[in-house]
Amino acid sequence: MTDRPLKQIHLAAHFPGVNNTTVWSDPASGSHIAFDSFRHLARTAERGKFDFFFLAEGLRLRETKGRIHDLDVVGRPESITVLNALAAVTERLGLAATVSATFNEPYELARRFATLDHLSGGRAAWNVVTTSDAFTGENFRRGGYLDHADRYTRAAEFLGLAREFWDAGEAGVRHAGPQFEVEGRLSLARPPQGHPVVIQAGDSDEGREFAAAHADVIFTRHSTLAAGQAFHADVKRRLAAYGREPDALKIMPGATFVLADTDAEAVELAAEVRRAQVSPQTAIDFLEQVWGVDLSDHDPDGPLPAVDPVPASTLVQGRVRHGDPLATAARWREVAAEKGLSSRELVIEVTGRQSFVGAPATVARQIDEFVQHDAADGFILVPHLTPGGLDDFVDRVVPLLQERGVFRTEYTGSTLRDHLGLPVPERRKPAPDSAA
Amino acid sequence: MTRPLHLSAALDSPGRLDAGHYAALARIAERATLDFVTLDDSFAAAPQRPDALATLARIAPLTERIGLVPTVTTTHTEPFHTSIALNTLDWVSEGRAGWLVGVSTTEAEARAFGRRPVAPADELWAEAADAAEVAARLWDSWEDDAEIRDTATGRFVDRDKLHYVDFEGRYFSVRGPSITPRPPQGRPVVAVPVAAADLAPDASAAGRARVATAIRHADVVLLDAPDRAARLTAATELRLRSGEHLRILARLDAALPDRAAEERLLAELTAAGTGVDGFHLVPAEPERDLAALAERTAPALRAAGLLRADYPGRTLREHLGLVRPASRYAAAPAAGATDSRTLAEVTR
Numbered sequence: 001m002t003d004r005p006l007k008q009i010h011l012a013a014h015f016p017g018v019n020n021t022t023v024w025s026d027p028a029s030g031s032h033i034a035f036d037s038f039r040h041l042a043r044t045a046e047r048g049k050f051d052f053f054f055l056a057e058g059l060r061l062r063e064t065k066g067r068i069h070d071l072d073v074v075g076r077p078e079s080i081t082v083l084n085a086l087a088a089v090t091e092r093l094g095l096a097a098t099v100s101a102t103f104n105e106p107y108e109l110a111r112r113f114a115t116l117d118h119l120s121g122g123r124a125a126w127n128v129v130t131t132s133d134a135f136t137g138e139n140f141r142r143g144g145y146l147d148h149a150d151r152y153t154r155a156a157e158f159l160g161l162a163r164e165f166w167d168a169g170e171a172g173v174r175h176a177g178p179q180f181e182v183e184g185r186l187s188l189a190r191p192p193q194g195h196p197v198v199i200q201a202g203d204s205d206e207g208r209e210f211a212a213a214h215a216d217v218i219f220t221r222h223s224t225l226a227a228g229q230a231f232h233a234d235v236k237r238r239l240a241a242y243g244r245e246p247d248a249l250k251i252m253p254g255a256t257f258v259l260a261d262t263d264a265e266a267v268e269l270a271a272e273v274r275r276a277q278v279s280p281q282t283a284i285d286f287l288e289q290v291w292g293v294d295l296s297d298h299d300p301d302g303p304l305p306a307v308d309p310v311p312a313s314t315l316v317q318g319r320v321r322h323g324d325p326l327a328t329a330a331r332w333r334e335v336a337a338e339k340g341l342s343s344r345e346l347v348i349e350v351t352g353r354q355s356f357v358g359a360p361a362t363v364a365r366q367i368d369e370f371v372q373h374d375a376a377d378g379f380i381l382v383p384h385l386t387p388g389g390l391d392d393f394v395d396r397v398v399p400l401l402q403e404r405g406v407f408r409t410e411y412t413g414s415t416l417r418d419h420l421g422l423p424v425p426e427r428r429k430p431a432p433d434s435a436a
Numbered sequence: 437m438t439r440p441l442h443l444s445a446a447l448d449s450p451g452r453l454d455a456g457h458y459a460a461l462a463r464i465a466e467r468a469t470l471d472f473v474t475l476d477d478s479f480a481a482a483p484q485r486p487d488a489l490a491t492l493a494r495i496a497p498l499t500e501r502i503g504l505v506p507t508v509t510t511t512h513t514e515p516f517h518t519s520i521a522l523n524t525l526d527w528v529s530e531g532r533a534g535w536l537v538g539v540s541t542t543e544a545e546a547r548a549f550g551r552r553p554v555a556p557a558d559e560l561w562a563e564a565a566d567a568a569e570v571a572a573r574l575w576d577s578w579e580d581d582a583e584i585r586d587t588a589t590g591r592f593v594d595r596d597k598l599h600y601v602d603f604e605g606r607y608f609s610v611r612g613p614s615i616t617p618r619p620p621q622g623r624p625v626v627a628v629p630v631a632a633a634d635l636a637p638d639a640s641a642a643g644r645a646r647v648a649t650a651i652r653h654a655d656v657v658l659l660d661a662p663d664r665a666a667r668l669t670a671a672t673e674l675r676l677r678s679g680e681h682l683r684i685l686a687r688l689d690a691a692l693p694d695r696a697a698e699e700r701l702l703a704e705l706t707a708a709g710t711g712v713d714g715f716h717l718v719p720a721e722p723e724r725d726l727a728a729l730a731e732r733t734a735p736a737l738r739a740a741g742l743l744r745a746d747y748p749g750r751t752l753r754e755h756l757g758l759v760r761p762a763s764r765y766a767a768a769p770a771a772g773a774t775d776s777r778t779l780a781e782v783t784r
Binding site for chain 2: 024025033034035039058059060061067068070071072073074075076077078080081082084085087088089103104105107108111112114115116118119138139140141172180181182183184185186187188189279280281282
């Protein structure tokens with residue numbers, strides 16, 4: 001630690017999403033669709049000299065019990081279109097869109113990201129995700145037939161092909177692989193960044209390997225310092241096999257925060273925010289996700305359901321169901337019994353605890369510690385309010401990070417690769433009839 | 437002829453990939469108080485150009501009133517993505533989005549996707565009609581007042597006001613609802629290119645399919661006719677078949693290298709009895725020709741009472757005098773509940 005220079009922190013801003021982290025019931029909560037909200041958050045991030053602004057994706061409205069989930073924010077714009085508009089009202093901020101490699105074709109998506117990179121002067125990033133569920137597939141020509149295992153195979157070939165399109169000059173691309181057989185040339189010159197920055201989100205073994213092979217940034221789950229260090233070490237270790245240096249992949253966990261004048265006030269405020277995030281109805285919804293049965297008659301202020309969960313339930317669609325429901329229920333019952341919690345209090349206790357809670361100095365110190373101790377290279381911050389949720393962080397925490405000498409006071413480059421310290425990739429000459 | 441003209445212009449600039457260029461052109465067109473600008477697109481390798489919808493989204497915050505109408509093709513794209521991208525263009529421009537429907541007819545474009553062989557143009561236009569149908573259903577799939585934020589019941593939306601579209605056609609099926617709330621205009625303006633020959637008795641199958649798409653889905657037809665007589669015949673035929681709501685804008689070359697060319701264009705624009713609602717001007721050199729249009733042609737048209745001096749409305753529908761449509765899924769409104777603002781525009 002002591003004999004190496006301070007690591008520089010990378011920061012990104014995640015537009016508040018469509019899960020219960022986002023508090024829509026607060027009087028300060030604005031529109032989730034009006035362009036002004038996107039403009040405000042992006043400009044705030046740029047005022048704070050952030051690396052990039054991040055948009056998630058959802059291609060079908062979530063459902064519970066066969067009906068559209070109505071308890072959280074519903075509805076979002078098409079990401080790349082919003083980012084192109086944001087390029088007009090920002091100058092340096094990176095612009096990252098999450099886009100599925102399953103429900104798009106390489107030629108079109110390569111062209112759309114090349115366009116965003118050109119029109120933003122080299123600020124585009126693509127968070128490559130895969131989807132395989134037939135539920136989402138019902139909105140698309142392709143349907144939803146991909147096996148889970150094929151998802152990363154398709155994503156890897158898709159991304160490789162996109163890179164070929166970005167690199168190809170007049171000669172164009174000819175590609176015949178297991179997933180794609182295409183031939184063509186983009187109507188755009190090579191993007192200013194060579195290739196837009198590639199982000200991979202996900203912590204699975206396959207996801208880590210994909211990131212080590214292909215990504216510039218990995219968007220991971222925030223956890224303890226020790227878990228972060230283990231993840232960091234594991235992912236960085238994998239890079240060598242692909243001939244990549246440890247610095248070539250930035251590890252950026254998603255993190256939430258609550259700020260107040262003092263640590264004690266922040267703890268109080270954090271509890272208030274969690275109550276707003278878990279309404280009585282949301283508490284029941286959480287129980288249903290684990291139990292897999294209709295609990296609409298269950299009293300959120302009473303104890304946990306007496307019945308056991310149904311493991312293979314399809315009650316909930318379009319959302320990831322984590323872990324073994326029986327084990328989760330057993331653990332929740334233990335916590336509830338130990339602390340004497342009602343169903344709603346239990347859900348508040350076990351879900352969505354904020355990553356950083358405290359006075360600005362405390363939060364700045366914690367963030368810096370994670371980075372200096374190699375548990376992360378930076379964070380993708382997820383505010384709980386639109387559009388003002390990042391204001392305090394930028395006004396009160398960023399200056400302290402700058403004082404510590406671990407965060408830029410001005411942008412030194414113009415492209416997102418410049419901000420992340422990533423070189424423009426070498427132009428690769430694709431072999432004729434390249435295969436995956 | 438006392439009705440003002442509806443005027444639009446193409447911004448197409450082969451070889452230009454910089455946003456500043458397109459923003460500058462759109463601002464000139466806005467000075468000329470045109471209803472909208474178009475930007476063409478395809479998946480061909482040439483000419484060099486950026487994605488059209490992205491480019492118009494990029495310049496939306498840099499303009500205030502002018503309509504933004506990109507070509508978006510339907511042959512190799514996902515109708516769901518097309519619908520939400522156009523919807524989002526309407527959100528970022530605060531109600532100024534339109535869609536010039538296009539298809540991909542070439543072997544080269546088909547190979548770039550490798551998903552299907554090239555198909556006959558009449559089939560591609562039938563598919564385009566399905567894509568337009570799905571897009572419109574998805575725009576309608578959120579009723580305007582679906583977002584309720586009811587803290588008492590913990591509900592952000594009233595899900596009875598979100599609707600599955602359940603489209604099943606020959607080429608694709610889409611379940612819905614949209615992921616994007618209903619756009620400011622209700623539905624972005626849909627434009628379809630039609631040639632006079634498409635309306636002739638001996639029209640090609642592709643031409644007939646294009647006309648069918650226009651009749652069923654277009655708010656605006658961009659009409660390509662070789663001369664004034666053909667224009668009048670075609671416009672009359674279109675109006676007979678589609679009704680009064682359709683705005684027909686005739687394509688007009690607008691190369692304006694000198695005052696003589698400007699005079700000829702002005703004579704063409706002010707000629708009576710052409711049967712159309714206005715014109716879609718296609719410059720040869722966009723910077724030069726649009727500047728001439730804004731500095732001299734537009735003032736001359738205003739002096740003749742044929743062009744408004746500013747934008748009385750904010751949305752593209754308002755510029756075109758088109759009503760904001762109710763969602764097809766909404767319960768019929770009570771009598772007298774029609775949107776009076778857009779009605780005023782229409783009856784102006």
